[in-house]
Amino acid sequence: MKKNRTRRSCFTLIEVVVVIIILVTLASIATPLYLNYVKKANVGAATTQIKLLEDALTGFRLDVGSYPETLEGLVDNVDQNEKWDGPYIKPAIPKDPWGNDYVYIYPGEHGDFDLLSYGADGQPGGSGENADITNYVATE
Template sequence: MQRRIPAVPRQAGFTLLEMIVVLVIIGLIMGLVGPRLFGQADKAKVQTAVTQTKMLRGALQTMRLDISRWPTDQEGLALLTTKPANADAARGWAGPYLDEAVPQDPWGQPYQYSQQPSGESPITLYSFGADGRAGGEGQDADVGYPPSQPATP
């Protein structure tokens, strides 16, 4: 008489080879899609800097109407949130002109301000861009109302 060995049910699952194939496919897809996503993030930072410089310029223009002058280079953008020490300017100051503190640019650097005219803008107000230095091209270009001449950091 022959003894029968009971059949052991096979467990369902993936083999190591199947898992490696899936991981390779996911890696190829990310290699194609990833750079495009990072490119969009860089464009978004530039657009944010453009929007913030316009917002800061509008706040500066409103403040100028109140105190009849642009902030000095020493006062800078802080005058948007802090009452001026000068009694004449403090009398007309109706700030703060921003809901929060003066923002940093999207790359974590302060915006550059000068009361010197820049091209058609009555002031100089800009971000150094991604590289944090004056000038540059593409993502590294200065954003906003940069000085007519190359600035020095």
């Protein structure tokens, strides 16, 4: 005598919906936390790169006697200066974490030179997450 057994081998629609709701809830909590972490990491990376560029510019000034006219002077002896002992940064001038060039102003308005990234929006000025990252304290 055989018994008819019902075997459950599939998920019900309710179970699938509950799992999807749980996953969406977890994603809605985790995504803003992750994006906030990425923003802070990008600002930290830009600050570190600016400090490294400052060190390279200082090394250039110590060897040559003045700062370069452009950041390319750190990689290549563009002025054919005999005292140039570079490259002062390898392999090339880095881009900021948002893929933009760093802005180098020599002579600077806030010191010997100004070095800055325009931040996430790529535009001068801004506040919050779009604030400029500089090698000087910006005053308004």
